[in-house]
Amino acid sequence: MNSTSALEQLAEIELQKEEEEDEDQSCVTDGPSTNSCSSDPSHPYYDVARHGIVQVCGDDKFGRKLIVFSSCCLPPSHQLNHRRLLEYLKFTLDQYVEMDYILVYFHHGLRSGNKPSLKWLREAYAEFDRKYKKNMKTLFVVHPTNFIRIVWNIFKPLISHKFGKKLIYVNYLTELREHLNYEQLIIPADVLRHDEKLRLAQKGGPAPSVKTPPPRPPLPTQQFGVSLQYLREKNMEAIIPLVLSQTVTYLKEKGLNTEGIFRRSARVQIIKDVQKLYNLGKPVDFNEFNDVHVAAVILKTFLRELPEPLLTFNVYTHIQDFLNVESSLRVSRCRQLMEDLPEHNFIVAKYLLSFLYTVSQQSVENRMSPSNLSCVFGVNLLRPPHGSLSLSSLTPINMFTEILIQHFPSVFGSRCPPRPDHPLTLTTQPLPRTKHCFLPIL
Structure with a gap:
């Protein structure tokens, strides 16, 4: 033998x-x-x-x-x-x-x-x-x-x-x-x-999980891993987070016709370096990397690292029965859930979904249909408050996200968010209290 x-x-x-x-x-x-x-x-x-x-x-x-x-x-x-x-x-x-x-x-x-x-x-x-x-x-x-x-x-x-x-x-x-x-x-x-x-x-051995010290308070310029509320409090001039605004602006200009946009990765060290620049409050110029996938990965990373997902934990709990909603009623159900978002989340979500809708309109060139985009972004927009995603939760998440993208005009209304090169600014007056109504100063 x-x-x-x-x-x-x-x-x-x-x-x-x-x-x-x-x-x-x-x-x-x-x-x-x-x-x-x-x-x-x-x-x-x-x-x-x-x-x-x-x-x-x-x-x-x-x-x-x-x-x-x-x-x-x-x-x-x-x-x-x-x-x-x-x-x-x-x-x-x-x-x-x-x-x-x-x-x-x-x-x-x-x-x-x-x-x-x-x-x-x-x-x-x-x-x-x-x-x-x-x-x-x-x-x-x-x-x-x-x-x-x-x-x-x-x-x-x-x-x-x-x-x-x-x-x-x-x-x-x-x-x-x-x-x-x-x-x-x-x-x-x-x-x-x-x-x-x-x-x-285990008998007497070390615990498999290593205890980590309490997290340090975020820097005043921190952009990743902090809440939308924190970003807004630290930068009262912009409602749309800086990372989101800059990546969307760049990708609209350079990436709409790139095949497989959002489905490819970039060099890990470059992503770490860009995150560090953002967190230190230093300028980032995506043109320096000559790779649209850097901006695409940074956008997904920003969404993924939000302590609470952009579409909130509350929406996640509501879409678990989404498959039981009649097909003819799903768009209106999506509209209702979006209207129930906190005002700031609604504005930022509308800005992002408007961009993804634009990406999907170029799917002949970039191969990113609403369905493909939903597979990429669904898990970055929604997740449970505790534990990991289950097998059964992925289908309603992806279906819900696909409808948000494919039927963006119907879900969010005919009014599009401001252009990314003119980010929303706030006056010293508070936002109007009319539900999800805002007056940008461009």
Whole structure:
């Protein structure tokens, strides 16, 4: 028996031992994904997609797409064509392979009865050529076991040193918070329960989560990670936040015809540097970067880091039953929810959605239809007040956001927000109390 065969046998033994040690043999998940792809029987890979094994769930902190593979969602092998699974994985990645992306692999739930063969893994690695591997910036393996480490040793001769450096083992879900926008992750319930079980099983070891000191008070010039109210109090001359105004102005001028705008990332260090400039109150000139994706990522980052999302926690609670609203009434329901926003949120939301509506009008060139834009911005405009987004919440979020963009004139009225090169200014008089009525001085 050669060394590879011995390792394969050892891997099988380890997997069986892990199954025996796990008291809960069953895989309990939230059920099949309810996103638009997996719930549509006309989808070319509906037979695979309906299980929710592969999910695309927003961006990380630097605008890179998050793609999740959940082993616990794999059905028994006789119920799934693994060749089709490989084709579906490539089909999903092909939509994002031209940009940087992050792959999160939830290992828990892999069993002897549902795991693809090692031959399948070899074929998968061979078929994912350089275009897939180059732009995958990190592979997070969550809840690794001895089985994973043995399999890694089997594949080590095939894997380049550069690709190997992208692998990061994550023992507890809390560790992902250091790297990703955790709230956007789609985490099956079975994985959450397993993580809790591991944490409770710790005996005398350090807690998996590291205590952090209380956050420092924000700088007077802080732009990221502070509320709309804070920004307005510190800069009484502008209702539209500086970051939003400047990125929209630049993107309207330079980015409307850029294919894949908002779907591609930018260099992480550049994004960090731009955020630092903004937070220190220093000027930012996006023309210096010669890359429209820098401004696009900064815009998404600003929205994502608001302590309360732009469309508020209250709206999130109302749209969870959005699918139950009759199609003919959805636009009016959206209008009602927008009118109920706090006045400042309404003004800023109208400004942003007007811009996204303009972007969608150029979708022939930029490939960003209202549907595509909703997938990008939905999770940045709405999120629950506690915990992470669930599988079932994504569909109403995206549908709601798509209607806001596609039917912007009907939802927000015929009056458009002021041009971004003439930001709203305030007089010393308070805003008129008429609901969502304001008098800009241009």
